[in-house]
Amino acid sequence: xxxxxxxxxxxxxxxxxxxxxxxxxxxxxxxxxxxxxxxxxxxxxxxxxxxxxxxxxxxxxxxxxxxxxxxxxxxxxxxxxxxxxxxxxxxxxxxxxxxxxxxxxxxxxxxxxxxxxxxxxxxxxxxxxxxxxxxxxxxxxxxxxxxxxxxxxxxxxxxxxxxxxxxx
Amino acid sequence: xxxxxxxxxxxxxxxxxxxxxxxxxxxxxxxxxxxxxxxxxxxxxxxxxxxxxxxxxxxxxxxxxxxxxxxxxxxxxxxxxxxxxxxxxxxxxxxxxxxxxxxxxxxxxxxxxxxxxxxxxxxxxxxxxxxxxxxxxxxxxxxxxxxxxxxxxxxxxxxxxxxxxxxxxxxxxxxxxxxxxxxxxxxxxxxxxxxxxxxxxxxxxxxxxxxxxxxxxxxxxxxxxxxxxxxxxxxxxxxxxxxxxxxxxxxxxxxxxxxxxxxxxxxxxxxxxxxxxxxxxxxxxxxxxxxxxxxxxxxxxxxxxxxxxxxxxxxxxxxxxxxxxxxxxxxxxxxxxxxxxxxxxxxxxxxxxxxxxxxxxxxxxxxxxxxxxxxxxxxxxxxxxxxxxxxxxxxxxxxxxxxxxxxxxxxxxxxxxxxxxxxxxxxxxxxxxxxxxxxxxxxxxxxxxxxxxxxxxxxxxxxxxxxxxxxxxxxxxxxxxxxxxxxxxxxxxxxxxxxxxxxxxxxxxxxxxxxxxxx
Numbered sequence: 001x002x003x004x005x006x007x008x009x010x011x012x013x014x015x016x017x018x019x020x021x022x023x024x025x026x027x028x029x030x031x032x033x034x035x036x037x038x039x040x041x042x043x044x045x046x047x048x049x050x051x052x053x054x055x056x057x058x059x060x061x062x063x064x065x066x067x068x069x070x071x072x073x074x075x076x077x078x079x080x081x082x083x084x085x086x087x088x089x090x091x092x093x094x095x096x097x098x099x100x101x102x103x104x105x106x107x108x109x110x111x112x113x114x115x116x117x118x119x120x121x122x123x124x125x126x127x128x129x130x131x132x133x134x135x136x137x138x139x140x141x142x143x144x145x146x147x148x149x150x151x152x153x154x155x156x157x158x159x160x161x162x163x164x165x166x167x168x
Numbered sequence: 169x170x171x172x173x174x175x176x177x178x179x180x181x182x183x184x185x186x187x188x189x190x191x192x193x194x195x196x197x198x199x200x201x202x203x204x205x206x207x208x209x210x211x212x213x214x215x216x217x218x219x220x221x222x223x224x225x226x227x228x229x230x231x232x233x234x235x236x237x238x239x240x241x242x243x244x245x246x247x248x249x250x251x252x253x254x255x256x257x258x259x260x261x262x263x264x265x266x267x268x269x270x271x272x273x274x275x276x277x278x279x280x281x282x283x284x285x286x287x288x289x290x291x292x293x294x295x296x297x298x299x300x301x302x303x304x305x306x307x308x309x310x311x312x313x314x315x316x317x318x319x320x321x322x323x324x325x326x327x328x329x330x331x332x333x334x335x336x337x338x339x340x341x342x343x344x345x346x347x348x349x350x351x352x353x354x355x356x357x358x359x360x361x362x363x364x365x366x367x368x369x370x371x372x373x374x375x376x377x378x379x380x381x382x383x384x385x386x387x388x389x390x391x392x393x394x395x396x397x398x399x400x401x402x403x404x405x406x407x408x409x410x411x412x413x414x415x416x417x418x419x420x421x422x423x424x425x426x427x428x429x430x431x432x433x434x435x436x437x438x439x440x441x442x443x444x445x446x447x448x449x450x451x452x453x454x455x456x457x458x459x460x461x462x463x464x465x466x467x468x469x470x471x472x473x474x475x476x477x478x479x480x481x482x483x484x485x486x487x488x489x490x491x492x493x494x495x496x497x498x499x500x501x502x503x504x505x506x507x508x509x510x511x512x513x514x515x516x517x518x519x520x521x522x523x524x525x526x527x528x529x530x531x532x533x534x535x536x537x538x539x540x541x542x543x544x545x546x547x548x549x550x551x552x553x554x555x556x557x558x559x560x561x562x563x564x565x566x567x568x569x570x571x572x573x574x575x576x577x578x579x580x581x582x583x584x585x586x587x588x589x590x591x592x593x594x595x596x597x598x599x600x601x602x603x604x605x606x607x608x609x610x611x612x613x614x615x616x617x618x619x620x621x622x623x624x625x626x627x628x629x630x631x632x633x634x635x636x637x638x639x640x641x642x643x644x645x646x647x648x649x650x651x652x653x654x655x656x657x658x659x660x661x662x663x664x665x666x667x668x669x670x671x672x673x674x675x676x677x678x679x680x681x682x683x684x685x686x687x
Contacts (some may be wrong), residue, residue, distance in 0.1 A: 031468065032430075034450030039392075039431055066451065073452035073609075074433035076392050088393075092354030093549055096599070097512035097587045098540065130436060130553075130603065132393050133357035134180050135585065136215035136510060136517025145395050149183030 014081075015049045024052070028059045034070050038077055047078040083118040083125035085163040088142040089151070091115075091128045094135035103139060103156050111160045121165040170203040171249045174222040174229070176279065177208030178364050179396045180357070185236065186219040192237035193221070196244055204249070210365015212279035213519030214266060222261055225251040231258040266535060271497060272521045273485045273505050274478060275358075278365035284403055286411050289368045295413065297484030301376045302421035304487075309380035310336055313483060315491035317503025322348055322439070322476030323551065323580040324656070325502075325569040328483075331473060334463035335381040338471035343383035345374050345425075346448065346467055346474040349390040349397070350432050350439040353552025355511040355583030359477035361519055362507075363390070363397040366481075367404035368413075371427060373480030375418060376487055377473050378425035386425065387467070389444050391432040401429040436607035440655045441474045443609060454609045455655045476581070478507060499525025502568035502579075512549075512585035513539045524579075525571075529563035532586050543588035547596075547672065551580025553603050554660035556667035557593060576667060578660070593672035598626040600664040604657060615658025618649045622665065632680030639676075642669075 023044055027037045037056055042048050048071055057064045071077045091100055107113045107126060115128040134140035137149030143159060175181075175190045190206055197204040214220060220233035221243075230251035232243060239256060246254040258264055272278075281288040289295065301309050314329025335343060347370065351359040362370060374386045390398045405427050408414040416424045430448060432438050438447045442456035445467050466472025482504060486494045495503045502524035508531055510517045515537035528548055532538070539545055547557045550567070556577030558565070565575050572579045587596075604619035625642045629635055646662035653659040669676060 030428075032448050032450040035430065035433060035447065039433070060450070062450075069452045070450065073454075074435050076432075076434035090354075092603075093553060093596070093599070094355045094512040094583075094585045096596075097585055097591065129393055129434070130607070131352055131354045131356075132179075133351060133360040133397075134183050135355045135357055135512060135583070136514065137180055137183055137218070138512060140183065142393070142395075147179045147183035147396070149180060 015045055015051065017051065017055075019044065020049070020052050020055060024055055024059045033060060034062075034067065035074075038071060038074075042077060046081045050079060084123050085144050086125045086127060087159055087163075088127045088129045088132070089115070090130065090132045090134075090138070090140045092130040094131070095139040098138040100139040100151075103151060103153070106153060107156060107160070110157065111164075113160065119160075119164040123165060124160065124163045170205050172205045172207060172224040174207050174209045174224070175219060176211045176365075177283070177396075178211035178218075178361060179394070180215050180361075181211055181218040181220070182396070184218050184234065188237045189219045189221065189235050189240070192240040196240050200244060202244075202249065207282050209281065210278045210283050211361055211519075212261070212267060213275070213361060214264070214516070215518040216516050217258070221248075223248055223251055227251065228260045228262065231261040231264065232256045233258070266516065266520075269535075270521050271505050271523055273494070273497075274369070274481045275362065275366070275507055275519065275521045276485070277369065278362060281366065283365055283367055283400060284407055286368065286407055286413070289366075293488070294368055294484075295372060295419075297487035298372045298375055298413070299419050301379050301487050302419040302423070304379075306336055306380050306382055309376065309487065312487055312491045313380065316482075316486045316494040317491075317498065317501070318479065318482055318486060318494065319502070319569065320476060321478035321482065321506065321581065323353075323578065325579065328475060328479050331463055331475070332377065332380050334461065335383070335471045335473050338464055340471050342385070342468075342470050343381055344467040344470055344472040345377045345381070345383045345386035346445065346472055347374055347386065347388040347477055347480055348439060348441060348444055348474055349388050349394075349401075349477050350444060351394070351477070351581065352391060352436040352439045353554075353581050353583050355549065355585035356509050356552060356581045357511070358507040358509050358519055358582065360394050360397045362477060362481055363394070364400045367400050368408065369481045369484055370401075370477055371404060371408050371414065373483040374427060375414065375425045376483045377475070377480060379421065379423055381471070381473055383471075383473065384424050384426065386427045387448055388427065388429045389432060389438070389448055390429055391438075392434055398429060398431055405429060435609075436603075437609045437655075437657055440657060443655070445472065445474065452609070454611045457654060478581075497523035499523070499566055499568045499571070501570055506567065506579070506582045508567070508582045508584060510536045510584055510586070513541055513588050514586045515540050524568050525566045527564050527566050528558060528584065531567070531584060532563065536586065539586060539588040541588050543590065545586055546589040546591050547587040547593060549585040549587070549596075549664065550583070551578045552583050553600060554578070554656060554663055555580050555583075556663050557587075557596060557671065558667070559671040562671070576670075577663065593668040593675040594626065594630050594678075597665045597668040597676075598623055598630070600661055600668075601626060604661040608657060612652070612654040612658060614649045614652040615654070615661070618645055618653075618658060619661060621645060622649070622661075626665075629676055630680070635677075639669075
């Protein structure tokens with residue numbers, strides 16, 4: 001990868017144009033390749049850098065507006081890096097019936113964390129999602145892609161303590 | 169002798185520690201020098217018992233749950249490897265009344281077999297439908313599915329056979345089979361459970377659809393909130409390709425069918441079929457105006473069968489056992505079984521597959537055991553975020569497509585969310601509008617603007633501002649959204665709102681600032 005870095009100059013934010021091009025070239029042959037490419041870029045860099053827009057447009061022979069349109073439409077695609085850990089909390093009806101809104105209030109009151117926000121040390125991002133399909137074990141969450149069921153006060157405090165600088 | 173132990177790898181089981189339990193059991197077995205083979209099966213759907221560990225003995229499979237890692241040593245001491253009693257024991261799995269009373273056709277294998285073993289799949293009746301379909305003419309397969317009375321299990325309830333017939337009749341160089349696995353409704357998890365616990369059933373169902381309409385390519389569009397289901401489908405597709413169950417000349421039929429799993433990107437609207445097709449094409453997930461129907465002009469402009477996971481997954485059973493056997497289940501025009509999902513504030517939540525026509529009360533009380541909190545049930549929302557909130561007096565309504573419409577609700581995807589007496593239906597109504605505002609694709613005005621105006625109007629009503637006038641305004645807005653929206657999101661959002669207003673008017677009439685006592 002160092003050869004690529006020297007060629008394109010990997011930016012400080014971790015974005016690497018040559019690597020992005022590799023990802024795009026590897027997937028551009030798929031039918032309807034835009035979403036698979038965007039997912040792959042987000043996996044690679046943690047977000048979708050706006051510098052990929054013209055690259056995808058060129059590779060798929062579509063307009064930049066169409067690429068930008070797709071990126072901005074979907075909740076999943078982030079235009080800036082998130083925290084190192086991401087806690088997605090379900091706030092849909094089944095989880096509401098089991099008191100998820102009280103957990104959201106607690107996050108704010110006890111830990112000064114709000115959905116859409118990241119802890120000051122950049123370690124933990126909180127996101128709202130609407131249904132994780134674990135509705136018989138609500139409230140449900142996804143911590144770095146791993147499911148958490150029956151989330152309660154102790155559970156949420158534990159996650160914050162373990163994944164932010166708050167433990168120090 | 170090696171003892172086989174089943175520990176679910178299902179997301180719900182993982183969310184309460186199934187991996188830690190599996191590790192603890194493996195470690196304890198090593199410590200005691202006992203030979204065990206751990207199989208990561210799907211979930212049986214008894215979520216309050218997860219992680220549910222099953223031991224295979226000479227006399228059948230014995231169930232223990234919910235197991236914590238700290239219980240493991242005591243379970244070994246009690247002789248659970250021979251199925252001996254323990255306080256967490258439930259005897260033989262098939263004798264558990266909650267499972268025994270079900271009619272599992274679509275979910276017959278889920279939790280039973282190893283989800284990634286084709287040999288196990290076949291040993292439990294898998295691929296019987298596809299083998300039979302391989303020897304049938306396309307029109308005969310379509311006829312069988314039509315005669316079964318199967319209707320779209322995603323929520324719309326459109327006859328599946330009719331959709332397939334249209335695609336079979338369409339002339340094109342390429343046709344597609346698309347599976348809608350964008351299971352976004354709160355309170356639903358049947359698609360996820362099936363993809364994680366018995367993915368070959370979905371693959372088989374889609375291949376049968378491919379044979380029926382002469383389509384050679386399929387896509388499963390899975391929501392990104394389901395990373396485990398996506399990973400399982402990818403692995404299952406790879407297995408199926410390896411053994412010739414996907415690809416060219418399947419089961420010696422001379423027909424080809426291949427499949428790709430695709431990941432959604434967090435947009436609820438992509439559960440709407442035309443929006444899903446746009447998304448698969450790599451575009452913004454904006455709804456298309458109909459006509460043309462996807463059956464005529466669908467994915468990449470080609471004739472496309474697009475069905476829900478549960479619709480496809482019902483087809484292997486229908487073809488293997490015959491349309492008549494399937495149609496024998498059900499009520500009125502709702503034939504067959506529905507995998508219902510009991511969710512929210514419920515004691516015994518999980519998956520109950522039964523013939524359509526069971527009442528809401530039988531499900532939430534007899535199966536569900538009432539609320540998790542032990543308080544009285546005040547409201548039950550049936551059919552996801554676009555479904556109605558029902559009060560106690562409507563809980564004896566049978567769950568069928570027409571029966572739900574008759575009480576101004578909808579069956580949807582069969583999700584049932586229970587609320588206890590602390591629920592504030594004014595807040596739930598507001599949330600329905602808020603959710604619509606968050607998830608609207610923006611293409612039509614009644615949905616895009618109406619949902620935000622609805623939220624604001626409900627805020628005013630809750631705050632006690634010009635209540636009579638604002639109630640009238642809200643009624644008018646709901647009518648407009650129902651009549652004028654392009655798709656079901658804007659068109660059905662008024663259902664939960666109107667049901668809350670109709671059945672729980674007191675929640676909208678409290679003095680401002682006074683919410684439910686428990687709030």
